[in-house]
Amino acid sequence: MLINWYKFTIYKRTHPKLFWGVSLSLVGVVYLKAWIPLTNISIPCPFHEWTGLYCPGCGVTRVILSLLKFDVIQAFRFNPLLFILAPLYMLYWITNKKHIRPLSRAIMAIMLILTVTFGILRNLPLFEYLAPTVIR
Known part of the structure; x- marks a missing residue:
């Protein structure tokens, strides 16, 4: 268990741009494909x-x-x-x-x-x- 936590912290520390890029992309896709069609509210x-x-x-x-x-x-x-x-x-x-x-x-x-x-x-x-x- 300690080894897995250590690997996770190394991964998180060495790839923060990848983590944030994927996270922001997912939020963007949810906004574009779910929020706008369901609510018809977008940022003008x-x-x-x-x-x-x-x-x-x-x-x-x-x-x-x-x-x-x-x-x-x-x-x-x-x-x-x-x-x-x-x-x-x-x-x-x-x-x-x-x-x-x-x-x-x-x-x-x-x-x-x-x-x-x-x-x-x-x-x-x-x-x-x-x-x-x-x-x-």
Whole structure:
């Protein structure tokens, strides 16, 4: 019994990121797949509630719900920026880990410019197709 407790404490001490990552992921899946469908209560976007405009992150919860249903096209319609930022972030993470600072900073600047530009464009009438919409 003492040996098993010792192994558990070593495991918990050496893998806290894994433990917290799995725990938060499970809470997120329960929130998305159980809480929202049962109660129809979700966390609204404060920026959209206060201004009536779409922020660059509007539609992210619906993207995740669509991806959990393997509906990639609908997920893309809710927020196409995530599909552009995800590979850029992976590239940023790799260059930052390898200490390639000029390239990682340039990638971060590109991601910031894309996010701000997307946030502005999705609120203009000419680019209203960038707003979160449901495909019927």
